[in-house]
Amino acid sequence: MRFLKPSLIWPLLTGLLLGLLLLQVFPELAGQGGESQSSSQVQAEVMASEPLLIPRQQGPVSYAQAVRQAAPSVVNIYTTKVIQQQLNPFLNDPFFRHFFGDDTLPRQQRMQSSLGSGVLVSSEGYLLTNHHVVQDADEIRVALRDGRETFARIIGSDAESDLAVLKIELDNLPAISLASSDTLEVGDVVLAIGNPFGVGQTVTQGIVSALGRSSLGINTYEDFIQTDAAINPGNSGGALINPYGQLLGINTAIFSRSGGSQGIGFAIPSNLAREIMLDLINEGFVIRGWLGVEVQELTPGLASSLNLETVQGLLVAGLQRNGPAHQAGLQPGDLLLEINGQPVTTARDTINYIARLRPDSTARLGILRDGETREVRARVRQRPSQENRR
Known part of the structure; x- marks a missing residue:
């Protein structure tokens, strides 16, 4: 039997120990070829399943300002x-x-x-x-x-x-700044300030839940901001503001089965409130356009009974005798398609749109009659019920 020389034993032991140490520090060196590729695939899958960091806009932690x-x-x-x-x-x-x-x-x-x-x-x-x-x-x-x-x-x-x-007649009055309600989006943060139940000025916070709410039976003309900021009896007439302290709306009503807040409140948008305020200050009444036309929304059944191939538009159900629409030549049974190039949608939206037309202006009415489209022009008049002067 032959033995290694003592001079070669120590270098071999040193190399073996060094190799074991490297495997402990770098275990990936133990895998080669297919095993390394499999490990890389698993690692890629794990990394792909990690949640993404989405950048968010920084908001205030307090609305005290x-x-x-x-x-x-x-x-x-x-x-x-x-x-x-x-x-x-x-x-x-x-x-x-x-x-x-x-x-x-x-x-x-x-x-x-x-x-x-x-x-x-x-x-x-x-x-x-x-x-x-x-x-x-x-x-x-x-x-x-x-x-x-x-x-x-x-x-x-x-x-x-x-x-x-x-x-009111007082000096040094703190007037609020008005923000355009047209810039609002669903999800925006809003604050409601008022005097609920007479307990004193109270602030509640929520978001814009919906825009353009109508057909609620609250007012004749409805275009509400809906919010879940708590609004209770006594809040009526108070302010709906943005996080910058600017007025977005006038709190008006709540939907409630108990009489208290259930997270469904309504406010009149600041832009509409401003228009009405200026009319009341300058004229003593609100100036609203009027065409003297009654419209009805189409349903598939109604369209079928009238032999209409479309359910788009509003059916002219009635006309005020000698009113603007009657004088322009509209007839019951006509299908109103658009006003001033704007397609009509719902009866409520159409009433609101006509109300915002200025008296003595001309309204271009696109209609469908006997299967043919045509345009008639009507001169807008002041809504009769609003002709009470100061």
Whole structure:
């Protein structure tokens, strides 16, 4: 048997130990060829399944600055009106009133109070609030956040949009800045400021849940911002603001089965509120266009019964005699396709669009009659119910 020389044993042991050490530090050196490729594939699959880091816009962690800017412009409104009551309920019977007369029957007066909110939109003292907040009020008292109180007078009120303009006579009034409601998107953060249940000025936070809400049966003209910011009785007429403290809308109504907030509130957009405010201040009433046409939305069944090949457009269901549409030559049964080149969609949107047309302007109406499209021109007039001047 032959033995290695002692001089060769130590280099071999040193090399073996060094190799073992390298395998411990770099275990991937143990795999070669197909095994290495398989390991790389597994690693690629694992990396592909890792969540992606999506960059997000940085938002504020506090809305205190927005509240500090907007809150002084939001006021509490307290209204009172005198209610006449008969002392005896039998005296309300027409039989007794016929014999005794209304003037001779004893009556009792009582004061009915209600509360709401308003927004200072001008340093000159103009306030925006809801029509239903000040409706039939004999006295309107406004309380500012800085502790001042004063009486207000109604400049104008519009029941069809549920907006009213008040005016107070005080100095150094903090007016809010208006933002364009046209820039709003669903998901934007909003804050509601008002006086819910009379507890005092309160701020709630939420997002824009929907835009252009209509057909709710709240007002004649509806184009609401829907929000889940808590709105409760007393918030009516208050401010819906953005995170910069600018006015986006006037809080108006809630959808609720209990009477409290259930996360579905509605506000009148600031752009629409501004238009109505200027009309009320300058004219005393809201200027609205009118064509004297009644339209009905088409359903597949209705279109089939009329032998129509399309369900697009609105059916002309009626015309006001000698109204603009009647004088322009529209007929019941015509299909209204567009106004001024804009396709009509729903009856509610069409009513809102016509209302925004200025009186004495010309409206181009695209219609379908007897299978042929044609255009008629109608001269827009002032809506008759709005012709009550100051």
